[in-house]
Amino acid sequence: MFLSHAYSHLRQTPSPTIPSHPSKPTSQSPAFSARSARIHLWPESAVQFENSKDRAEGVEAVRAVAAQYGIWIGVGFEDPVPRADRHGGKGKRRNGVILVDSDGIVMEHYKNHIVPVTESFSITPSTEPPTVHTIQIPYGFRQGRKHQYPKRPLSLTASICLDFAHPGGLLTLGERPDVILAPASTWDASIGEGMVQQARMRADEVGATLLWCDGGGSAGEGVSAVVGRGETGESVGRRSFVRTIGIPWLGGDESDDRVVAGRTLYARGGDALALSLVWALVLGAWGAGRLADTFGHEGHRATKEVMVRFNRRIRDGISWVRERIRSARERRAVASVQEPSLIEVA
Template structure:
């Protein structure tokens, strides 16, 4: 037992480093959850005193572990997160690496406390007598609910939550239905299955029915002065255990396996990138001017550099996106003048996605000029001028000089005309022979939460996403968050990261791999379904909270069905039915064997055959 416990604890602490890295993965999380979750001891095969002692010892140990090891687990988990994020957080704050590490450790401690509190909360909830099924499913429901609430109130959304974003390809189809809520429920449900499996190996699962069986099988002898004959034990009402058994765990595991079945039917491949009667080909580009000369960075690119780079990309792309904060404007007049200059120099049928920072003055009252604000914005430009404007909603906590916006993104429908080689009627039967492509935009950290897109009234075909991260691991983490939002919306995201180690590419619609890391412009051709289905996904229409309701519904409905079955069959009815089925199967087997023997016997007596 000590060796087994040492293996489990060592596995837990080692996998914490893998699970809490910037890009959270499925499998390491499973190991951490399984080793943190309390398991029940196994009383099967033991006599009553041994079983009772094991159960009492385990319960006291769990209570002791919750009290004495809770702080230690928080420290271990915080250190694991700090180690995995150390390089990324070293230059996160301009005040220096020391404060960055302290802030990171503090945030990691908060996440670890929330996680352990959820695990402990599910344990104490299960101490109240429930049905075995509800005891298995209450932790997944609680886990999905807690992290859904945390993601909605956290300034960094799901970026710092214990929610894996990679490693569960078999359940990718759940994203447009239940979003990250459904993924969190699946993670916790598999953790329950794993915890019971590890518990069976380490200390097993407590089965009260076995204890009752041992009590009923014992012969209680009454020693009196005049009668030494054994007496039968008093009749005791048989009570069904409220603890989940192996059968309940197998049912839950089988359900989780069945939920992976749609991934073998639903296609996860991207659409062909050639225009046809069912797809629209679209060339998109990310403008990242390369200012390295002889291995030396000559400076940060400015407006003229991006303008020159975009003009070159017009020959191979229809939509050209600039990274976050590509240019800075000190006034609204300067911004409008720059937009007018860019629009006048653009070609027809081209779009520029401009990300900028601007300093604007507040309204004047009584001739007194108020202090201005600096905002991080995005503008969509065409030859005709400004088409759409958006300002960032979620700011990095260190961005004290910027002001967040409360206005959600909007949809702009871009009408794309027929390319060379297509006649107007074949391209689109609609008048004026255009294919509408709905576009929207969001900026970097806005993708850390699905709430950024909750106000969209229709599904966008393409999301323009300028970004700027300071480390490759942070860039990869944000890339995966952007891909998750694209899958939830049933859309495609063009991610253009202007950071030194930024990760850029096109995600969603079956596309998962980024195009490049670091600087340098690039172009990619993608395919968009035609006609495009603008209906929102189930998740976009409130599927996240529907997933929470479904999770708690599984707890309640499953327990109710189990109770009704018990009332219909009676206590021990399931065992009796199984016994009858086995008896019928044995009788059928014996009858089949008898008929086979009769067929092998000769029809005439042996003496007649000899004659």
């Protein structure tokens, strides 16, 4: 899978139409598509829409590029909040990201957590959580080989910058996404590094690969990265890059018994599950102590028996986890025999 980031800051772009300057994401996307890029991501607030007509023209310009090159383009933008949706919010604008293909907008999400002071008076936060959308991407072929599946499904979701400092949003997803689009705009490289680590944790919590594209910093020192599922790779500075990643898929259609990755254990239980495990250990130790105090020597012996059984349960649990990991690796090995899908993000 090829991922490419368009790392440029477009706050000063006077028009949402396709600019000709080579540093702009819109002109970078065709260049990356020639290198087999499939998904292109621009930074947070890359384009400024001033009204609905402005937005429609800008989306159409992006759609035309997506249709010409057969790609998907994630656009970070700001636009006016519709009057019907303001609900008393202070800001008159909203911060969002859309995924555009040859048919138009296929995914749309607005920032839930705005930056205090900096965005408090200009941006209205959204109350809608992120959702998962599935697209069909061309399957990766090796020259001289045929494959019965011309396309493969890829599930995506998106959140924006500071949203990744709050794990609750992605934990509401009903299924595990393959890729998380994460446009961002920080003001310093150290802040960008910290936010990348936050994003990495969010990706690991839901078992996804995350594309972080940071167009911030007055000197262009934003950090962009691909993280999650063991992926590592960063780029610092106002430039674009392409990343190749692998996402397991066994292929087939609805009738096949293919392996479908479910939600992670943490995504299912969240912090409540972790706290429950901690309290189980604490209460277990407390109960063992009370048992020993109550029954003296017999209590100590009973406590020892309880601890032996407890340790046996732990060993059984570890063996079960190891078996699950081994099975997952075998499934990935089967999947890796097939052709990898190629996706680019710019």
